Amino acid sequence: MSTAERGKRHKQRKVLLMGRSGAGKSSMRSIIFSNYVAKDVRRLGATVDVEHSNIKFMGNLMLNLWDCGGQDSFVESYLTNQRSHVFTSVAVLIFVFDVSSKEPAPDLLSFASTIRALQEFSPNSKIFVLCHKMDLVPPDQKHTVYQQKVKEIRAVCEDEGFVGKQVDFCSSSIWDQSLYKAWTSVIYFLVPNATVIENMLQKLAEVLDAREMILYERTTCLVVTHITRGDESHNPYKDRFERISSILKTHKHSMSRHTGQMPSEVAFAEMQIKTGAFMFFITRLTENTNLAVVMPSDEASFNAARVNVQLARTEFAHLDIVEKKGKEAHNYNAPRDAITTSDDGDVDSQTRGRLNDD
């Protein structure tokens, strides 16, 4: 989040994925971004040095993911001769802890030296600590083990100068939806104009009288943001967004098996579910995102909503296609112009605002 980056509209966000060898870094990356199934990750070998991958997300957000091999010799080299190369202009560091690790002390030590280097080169970056492999902990001990781990790690963070909201903790496991929960929070932090998108979605939701709207990225099925209105906030399934990610991802795999296509190519054009209690549809919103809408059960407003979402696509398009922004701005009337200009400069300060005082 350096000032040089702020000028560019096409945002490159550097994300470091670190952790000790065998913690599960590449596994989770493969599942989220490369459409692996959880049981396939055992085929993965050790990551040598750093594997870079660029993931286009929401059009103007480019995730520059550095999957850093966790073997001690590599870590040594990141911290010495590659120190400035690796740790400059980092937006997010994702550090993965293996909760079932046999040697927790060296894990913490490695974490401490990593964030020391981070403090030196990008002190404003955000740290996400994932306590991974939670499925290996017996269910009744999960909470205490996690709390204990968080306490230890937080102490280390404070020693190194990362305090309060600059560090976030998530528990995760590739075998259930907690992985999506963890990554959704990372993505939400990274999306540059989340507040703008939310405002627009909120308006759309009011027009459609939708109970809930979920915007998710098409290839990763990660939920970018969601709008909940009215009674739906009492929905007992608090983890429904991660579940939807997981459901859609599973469906993607099943479709790819059926059609013989690569999982990344499979995309349905539209899905509708109508029942007496609710109506639900998923359709394309922008080039990279799909929108899921949950409505009260009413055939007429359901069809109207489908048309309205199609009409709204052009409004959301300028969030994606920033290169043509100047040209498109002419077509919009005043309030929309206000939105487009505000997401140019202010949004970055909004994200920074989230970072600092949230």
Add this chain to the structure above:
Amino acid sequence: MRTLFGENILSPSPRPAPPSKTNPFELSFQSSVGASSLSSSSTSSPRQNDWLTQHIQNQQRLSAEAANNHSTSNVSSRKSHARRKGNPKLLFMGMRRSGKSSIQKVIFEKFSPAETLYLDPTTRIEPATMESFIKFESAELPYNLPFTAPDFDRDAIFASTGAIIWVLDMQDEYYHSITKLIETAVFVLENYPRINFEVFIHKTDGLSEEYKYDTFRDVRQRVADELADHGHADGGGIAFYQTSIFDHSVYEAMSKVIQKLLPQLPAMESLLNKLCSACRIQKAYLFDTISKIYLATDASPTFLKDYEVCSDYVDVIVDIKQIYGWQTRGQDGVLVTDSSRESGAPGESLITYDKSGNTYIYAREINDYLSLICVMGQGSTADKRVLIDYNVSILNDALQQVFKL
């Protein structure tokens, strides 16, 4: 592994049928049997378990007199009707560690396949029921039970069984299992010729196609030869299936086993055939929503792939309905009122795969437990959807009549 969640999160756990719902498989003469068994058993245990509970009671010599009365009354009533009882009853048999319990856990209790690695060996007859559209009843016979012994109460086990499923572990030394299988098959063919005998050649996952096929043929050949030696030259109508709990093959095999036990099958099949030809549907399945076993399909060739897609799609619908249908449920998660019935709108769902909307999957709820899934091919464009809707609602009505819902 197909889903990421525990069994009671993703798919709704098989919930008991509403008390008012009459079992469509309960044939008319059943009422007398039901009444007699109800009156004789003082406990309120579900009737479908009686055949087993009663058997266990017999074995343990508990309340011998009452049980004997019960059993005699049942035997007499059994003889009074030739056709077996309405609910499909399955009996799993096979060598130890062949995967009998695993299959039951996966299909009826929605265990994830990985969880079944740590099951304890079954030592007694344990019934499992699945209260779905069809009340499946299944039980497992421990491999060492001497059921051919004369003092064994065979009728308690075999008389009401619809199908025996012999599970054969193909990754193990299976010659001994075949010997046992022949022994059992001959016994069943001679004493209970009405029972369908099915063989699951199990644990096919992770093996090469060629090896699978060779083993499959080998087993089938051996069984046929041995049966011929015992005087059943036609093979005794034994059917063979390759199964694995790690993919959909076990569901597919189970579907075929169950279909053979349904008296309504020809009616359903001809209905689906007519629907398919009228609406140019590529493939139509009638699914039992909860167990994901299909009760019928049309006559066009069946591919496992189609079934997998439809079954996964049923999963998606069930999951999303679970998440957003919470308002119809009470605080304790029990279905209070069925509002979908009240508003008169049956659930339907549609998923479109390309921009033109030409290929899509259409799903329609017949009732809470039964859904129709159609894979639409080329030529069924959006403007024909009205026709499809109309035809499907006719099919819906017909099915309601077939099952007297």
